Amino acid sequence: xxxxxxxxxxxxxxxxxxxxxxxxxxxxxxxxxxxxxxxxxxxxxxxxxxxxxxxxxxxxxxxxxxxxxxxxxxxxxxxxxxxxxxxxxxxxxxxxxxxxxxxxxxxxxxxxxxxxxxxxxxxxxxxxxxxxxxxxxxxxxxxxxxxxxxxxxxxxxxxxxxxxxxxxxxxxxxxxxxxxxxxxxxxxxxxxxxxxxxxxxxxxxxxxxxxxxxxxxxxxxxxxxxxxxxxxxxxxxxxxxxxxxxxxxxxxxxxxxxx
Numbered sequence: 001x002x003x004x005x006x007x008x009x010x011x012x013x014x015x016x017x018x019x020x021x022x023x024x025x026x027x028x029x030x031x032x033x034x035x036x037x038x039x040x041x042x043x044x045x046x047x048x049x050x051x052x053x054x055x056x057x058x059x060x061x062x063x064x065x066x067x068x069x070x071x072x073x074x075x076x077x078x079x080x081x082x083x084x085x086x087x088x089x090x091x092x093x094x095x096x097x098x099x100x101x102x103x104x105x106x107x108x109x110x111x112x113x114x115x116x117x118x119x120x121x122x123x124x125x126x127x128x129x130x131x132x133x134x135x136x137x138x139x140x141x142x143x144x145x146x147x148x149x150x151x152x153x154x155x156x157x158x159x160x161x162x163x164x165x166x167x168x169x170x171x172x173x174x175x176x177x178x179x180x181x182x183x184x185x186x187x188x189x190x191x192x193x194x195x196x197x198x199x200x201x202x203x204x205x206x207x208x209x210x211x212x213x214x215x216x217x218x219x220x221x222x223x224x225x226x227x228x229x230x231x232x233x234x235x236x237x238x239x240x241x242x243x244x245x246x247x248x249x250x251x252x253x254x255x256x257x258x259x
Contacts, residue, residue: 010048010068011080013092017153018082026095028151030161032087037062038161044093050077051089059089095151101169101177104140105184111207112139113256114186115249118174118224119146119215126150127158128246129213134162136253142169144177146215178227186210190220190228191252193242197233205256213245 013027022028027047030039033055039046040062048068049059056071063069077085105114115133120126126148133141141150148155150163171177181188187206191197191213212228214220220228234248243251 011050011070011072013047014050014077014081014090016082022153023095023149023151027092028095028156029153030091030093031089031153031157033089035156035161036089036091038164039091039093042161042164044164045096047092047094049089049091050080052077055089098168098170101142101171102180102184104167104169105180105186108139108184108208112186112209113253114138114140114142114181114210115253116142116144116177116181116188116210116212116224117147118144118177118212119218119221120213120245121146121148122216123148123152123154124158125216125244125246127155127160127162128244129249130155130159130166131162132246132250132253134159134166135250136257138166138253140167140169142171142177142181142210144170144174145172174223178223181210184208187230188212188228190214190224190231191248192220192231192233194219194231194233197231200232200234200252200255203232209256211249211252211256213249216245 017029030036036049046067048070049063050070050072051059052074053071056069060069072080074085115129115138117126117129120129130141130150143150150168156163178188186208188210189212191211212220212224214224234243234251236243
């Protein structure tokens with residue numbers, strides 16, 4: 001997206017962020033010092049950085065002249081973006097083309113772990129899963145048409161920028177995605193609370209494992225509810241009905257990688 005050649009002022013990319021579809025515009029926004037640092041470290045195609053005066057020197061040094069660093073007051077940033085600004089720094093970057101699912105899975109080694117999110121709708125949960133996936137070195141995260149955009153402002157913030165160095169794959173057709181995952185030798189393991197799930201203690205994770213997490217309220221839905229090769233459950237106390245999906249993912253990723 002040619003923001004600069006189109007005659008727009010550099011800071012206009014941040015205008016009215018709450019009312020725009022940034023995905024359609026081909027950009028994403030990172031908020032907060034740590035997230036913007038991760039954007040720089042990951043080599044994102046940054047368009048500019050907008051920050052408060054106390055951050056200008058630091059981020060100008062990191063930018064090294066590759067993109068503008070714009071200084072504004074807190075009130076000016078809040079008026080420009082359309083929301084109350086308190087994180088000190090915000091950056092805009094171009095979205096990269098995501099890898100093709102078939103091609104990417106074909107290149108993975110004999111032992112690999114994927115997280116599949118057909119319909120995770122909450123940014124906090126998606127971000128938490130991304131952060132755990134990065135922490136435990138998963139090989140990729142696959143999202144479906146019902147899943148929140150992992151490059152949305154809130155999901156990026158909740159993942160603390162983990163999405164920048166985690167391969168993200170996107171599918172539109174559920175059955176086609178299931179076929180591709182199986183074709184490349186992955187064992188699809190569904191996470192469930194139902195009796196068909198094998199207790200996590202003693203569960204044997206396959207060498208090529210695609211862990212599927214269902215919707216926060218509805219769990220695994222068609223066609224994933226019947227497409228899994230096995231199902232796993234985390235035994236919990238009767239005092240609660242379920243674990244938060246982000247917490248459950250962290251537990252499963254840790255045990256899977258250590259086994």
